[in-house]
Amino acid sequence: xxxxxxxxxxxxxxxxxxxxxxxxxxxxxxxxxxxxxxxxxxxxxxxxxxxxxxxxxxxxxxxxxxxxxxxxxxxxxxxxxxxxxxxxxxxxxxxxxxxxxxxx
Amino acid sequence: xxxxxxxxxxxxxxxxxxxxxxxxxxxxxxxxxxxxxxxxxxxxxxxxxxxxxxxxxxxxxxxxxxxxxxxxxxxxxxxxxxxxxxxxxxxxxxxxxxxxxxxxxxxxxxxxxxxxxxxxxxxxxxxxxxxxxxxxxxxxxxxxxxxxxxxxxxxxxxxxxxxxxxxxxxxxxxxxxxxxxxxxxxxxxxxxxxxxxxxxxxxxxxxxxxxxxxxxxxxxxxxxxxxxxxxxxxxxxxxxxxxxxxxxxxxxxxxxxxxxxxxxxxxxxxxxxxxxxxxxxxxxxxxxx
Amino acid sequence: xxxxxxxxxxxxxxxxxxxxxxxxxxxxxxxxxxxxxxxxxxxxxxxxxxxxxxxxxxxxxxxxxxxxxxxxxxxxxxxxxxxxxxxxxxxxxxxxxxxxxxxxxxxxxxxxxxxxxxxxxxxxxxxxxxxxxxxxxxxxxxxxxxxxxxxxxxxx
Numbered sequence: 220x221x222x223x224x225x226x227x228x229x230x231x232x233x234x235x236x237x238x239x240x241x242x243x244x245x246x247x248x249x250x251x252x253x254x255x256x257x258x259x260x261x262x263x264x265x266x267x268x269x270x271x272x273x274x275x276x277x278x279x280x281x282x283x284x285x286x287x288x289x290x291x292x293x294x295x296x297x298x299x300x301x302x303x304x305x306x307x308x309x310x311x312x313x314x315x316x317x318x319x320x321x322x323x
Numbered sequence: 324x325x326x327x328x329x330x331x332x333x334x335x336x337x338x339x340x341x342x343x344x345x346x347x348x349x350x351x352x353x354x355x356x357x358x359x360x361x362x363x364x365x366x367x368x369x370x371x372x373x374x375x376x377x378x379x380x381x382x383x384x385x386x387x388x389x390x391x392x393x394x395x396x397x398x399x400x401x402x403x404x405x406x407x408x409x410x411x412x413x414x415x416x417x418x419x420x421x422x423x424x425x426x427x428x429x430x431x432x433x434x435x436x437x438x439x440x441x442x443x444x445x446x447x448x449x450x451x452x453x454x455x456x457x458x459x460x461x462x463x464x465x466x467x468x469x470x471x472x473x474x475x476x477x478x479x480x481x482x483x484x485x486x487x488x489x490x491x492x493x494x495x496x497x498x499x500x501x502x503x504x505x506x507x508x509x510x511x512x513x514x515x516x517x518x519x520x521x522x523x524x525x526x527x528x529x530x531x532x533x534x535x536x537x538x539x540x541x542x543x544x545x546x547x548x549x550x551x552x553x554x555x556x557x558x559x560x561x562x563x564x565x566x567x568x569x570x571x572x573x574x575x576x577x578x579x580x581x582x583x584x585x586x587x588x589x590x591x592x593x594x595x596x597x598x599x600x601x602x603x604x605x606x607x608x609x610x611x612x
Numbered sequence: 613x614x615x616x617x618x619x620x621x622x623x624x625x626x627x628x629x630x631x632x633x634x635x636x637x638x639x640x641x642x643x644x645x646x647x648x649x650x651x652x653x654x655x656x657x658x659x660x661x662x663x664x665x666x667x668x669x670x671x672x673x674x675x676x677x678x679x680x681x682x683x684x685x686x687x688x689x690x691x692x693x694x695x696x697x698x699x700x701x702x703x704x705x706x707x708x709x710x711x712x713x714x715x716x717x718x719x720x721x722x723x724x725x726x727x728x729x730x731x732x733x734x735x736x737x738x739x740x741x742x743x744x745x746x747x748x749x750x751x752x753x754x755x756x757x758x759x760x761x762x763x764x765x766x767x768x
Contacts, residue, residue, distance in 0.1 A: 276725035292731030390693035540762040558688040
């Protein structure tokens with residue numbers, strides 16, 4: 220399954236509700252592979268940055284205790300329908316991804 | 324084992340009010356619906372399409388389910404499934420070309436009795452045959468789906484994309500041919516048969532114990548509405564899966580052999596369960612347990 | 613025979629690592645930069661240590677202005693939905709900590725325009741208090757929720 224970054228942004232109760240979901244194992248580094256009997260290396264998203272019309276509005280730090288295929292939600296009061304929201308993320312192994320959406 | 328026997332007695336598990344002795348599928352259906360209406364008088368018929376979440380006593384689970392549905396985890400797998408569905412085969416054709424109406428609004432008739440082939444056909448079977456017929460060589464077409472999780476999940480994602488095209492359509496299963504009724508009766512026999520170390524039949528958990536929480540963290544769904552959410556994603560699995568995989572896991576949970584994915588036995592059980600969910604809207608893919 | 617050889621190798625290896633580290637810039641002076649991932653905070657073994665590493669203090673005041681939405685019993689301890697919002701002024705950060713996790717700090721958000729709101733799904737090792745710490749006007753406020761995680765019964 221390829222890494223996907225899905226983003227949904229819609230106005231709700233006067234603010235933009237932004238939700239991002241990323242295909243990511245969020246591996247803690249503690250699990251043991253049943254076949255190789257070795258620990259599966261830690262692999263998790265560390266940072267997820269949100270920007271509204273190009274200006275950064277929030278940075279979330281994630282750790283391995285965030286669930287697999289993480290979902291992160293933020294709210295932006297200063298936003299309106301038609302504005303653009305961008306999210307970018309990077310993990311502890313140098314992988315990264317991004318997505319953008321126009322607020323509905 | 325003794326502890327379990329005591330537990331079962333305390334929970335009032337018997338053979339079930341509806342003894343498997345009705346005359347025909349239509350009578351079965353009537354008795355089946357009446358059983359659940361009596362058991363859960365406040366639950367609306369259409370609510371049964373949503374698994375155990377709308378049942379009384381499941382409110383804590385319902386709130387979490389609502390939270391997940393705001394942006395369901397299966398959206399990731401479903402996006403992959405849609406890609407497989409849309410990608411042309413080596414000969415230029417697509418999956419849509421194998422199905423009536425391009426695959427739209429037909430999943431509510433699955434599984435169906437193929438009188439020509441004299442067998443029950445599931446969506447997974449039709450999808451795989453379509454691909455093979457058109458020269459596709461995807462791994463999931465030849466993999467051992469009992470062991471190769473990655474391939475089976477790909478099949479589940481493709482099947483989910485197929486079912487999505489019929490979301491909201493109400494289940495309608497054609498049992499007009501004698502072969503169909505025979506397959507239905509075989510499925511029914513298996514559904515009522517006790518099995519495994521725990522000696523449970525499907526009926527015990529999903530009729531007698533429906534709405535109860537077994538062992539503290541296994542809420543039990545009502546059989547009414549069982550198949551309409553599948554392919555589904557379970558929280559713990561974190562991936563879309565086929566209904567046969569759920570059947571296999573269920574059997575393991577009662578300490579019976581899991582059986583083989585795609586087996587005729589599972590096709591017949593699926594036919595039986597789906598017919599008994601006649602009239603309910605398809606919700607697949609969905610979050611289930 | 614062994615000792616001189618081992619010492620020789622050890623010396624060589626040690627030298628190489630230091631050399632590599634220096635060249636790669638891994639050994640460096642601590643930087644005060646928001647873009648860094650706060651490793652020490654995420655590896656801290658107690659709530660207090662995590663807060664000290666993250667915010668420089670573990671002094672928190674309970675606040676009813678922090679609203680938490682979390683299930684009393686998690687359907688699955690690996691995917692627990694939590695949502696926190698704070699009706700407090702000048703909120704620039706919110707952190708989520710699970711007391712009984714080996715490393716309590718799960719996640720934190722730093723706002724520079726976004727609302728004092730954060731929603732995500734967390735992993736919990738066992739039944740535990742979950743703390744939601746909000747930094748408002750330079751001070752730390754908190755609320756907590758107790759979430760039960762049951763061992764799988766018949767759950768496959």
